[in-house]
Amino acid sequence: MSAVVVVGSFNVDHVWRCDALPAPGATIAGQYHTGPGGKGFNQAIAAARGGAATTFLCALGEDAGGAMARELARQDGLTLNAEASDQPTGTGGIYVDSRGRNTIVIGAGANAALSVGFIEAQHALLASASVLLAQLESPMDTVEAALASARNAGVTTVLNAAPANAPTSISLLKLADILTPNETEFASLLARHVGERLEPDDVAATDGSTLHQLCRQLLPAGTVVITLGAVGAFVSHAEDQLRGDTQPYYRIAAEQAQTIDTTGAGDAFNGALVASLAHAPSAAFAQHVRFANRFAARSTEAEGAAASMPRLTPEG
Template identity: 45%
Template sequence: MSSQARSKKAKQAAAQVVVVGSYNQDMVWQGARFPQPGETRMGRFFSGPGGKGFNQAVAAARLAARTGFIAAVGRDPLGDNAAALARSENIDARWQLCSEATGTAAIWLDGAGQNMIIVAPGANALLSPAQVLAQRELIEQARVLLTQHEVHPVASLRAIEVARAAGVTCIHNPAPSSDSPQVRALLQAADIITPNETEFCDLLRLFEVEVNEQALAAADAAQLHTWCRMLPTATIALTLGAAGVFVSQASPAGEDPPFFRTPAAAVNVVDTTGAGDAFNGGLAASLASAPGRNLQQHVAFAVQVAGCAIESSGAAQAMPTLAEVERRFTG
């Protein structure tokens, strides 16, 4: 067998999607409405696994993409639980064990499924470039790399640099918004970015373009495309909640248009907490597992995944399987 054939065989057996990102234990309080400052309200509590990185890795794995995960957790029971959960989801997790506590997130949900979140990153902030580079082979053999803003930005940047050098498609989810000086470099290095409305406006401000969310909501497709082209990433998938997704491309492939909209899935909203992570995991899984699809089809699939996720409570627990997505939308 030639070295090229061996390399191809190894890539087929390796992780198709590699996520470099966060693990958080989610602590969720749900009530009919959010309390006002100084107000106490009754509600209910539940806890489960989360973190943008882990949610996205679970989404990709449940959609039948072989998935690797590079992350940091504390030497504590929550970290032990994270490792067990990754194994149960058939995720090839590569953990950096830290002295800081495993990350946590406090999530408030109202009766309409809207959320407010505070994240304590803990060990996530200590994910090191050295840990990422130690997993170079895992990244190089993947088809898609997915990163976010919940770990040290230099670690994400190193992962993208390794992936780009190996010809791996790089998706960067610039969430939550960050004022790190590495953000510009991350935007330039990624093939695709996936901001929501708030994150998109914050990114534009880095380039001295002032747009608010109200103007964004009122803009037509041509104006959205103009704003997208002010950022240095080739493809932007702007998630707009109930308004769906707007995609802008610098160099469309095949018959793909330079920009297009994909409507949101018609679903019964229960909990929007993991919607963006479901979309990102779905997009990564589709790009990795179904290379014959065009970008419009990849995005439409990711929107369906997000739609399924918000019909259930929780973050990682709400990520749907491939069978569930197919049954929900094609069954």
């Protein structure tokens, strides 16, 4: 039995570290390395290293990338159930500058072939979990099927609405007990589903009452956690579902970190959040967010995506 099930993507990341992010038409020098990534895999590794028994559901090609995913999952004690695809395993091209900022290009490959039928065949696994976590690098109907299956079984559902340009529907969002966008993703969701315009750079500075009301319009019956990078996180609950907290909305400051690479920090937060939820489901929600903040901060102190996830559990 897995406490956490993660449905999502695996990519082979190709990473270049350079002084500045490349501009159009520019050719610049950089240092190259490759390793595992993909939002789903990053979050699954984070959940596993955060102390949760974790199963990762994905689609992989029959190639070196797929073999890498299976071996790395084995090394981390992560159960991996993969749908075989005739497409190549997904890839990501990542540029990281001297300030730790990044630009990412994704080649979906097998990730785009993760099917509803495969997810439906995992119903018993989904129903036995404490928490399901999904993102938006897989087909939307597949993500919706996973969330619906878990929700119907009484499992807590968490949707990381990333990347920001992925299509979403109100029906998909309503299947999430907890929604975890960053500033850019939150602004995109507001524009698409609420009709409100808020610049991503203005989200962190917006007063709490206004942010709370916007969150309630976006997800009336659930919890929204907006991750704000170096500023921390903003939490908004439905008034009748405070999840052990004493107030419907609040901010939690970020942990201090010696940041060298922010790639995968949001994934670290999400994986740690669900690991903490599975570990202590009756604890105040703020406790889970603080642990996720700490876990994400430590992840920025190492290079890479999945490889940067720390080994840090809710017990400390």
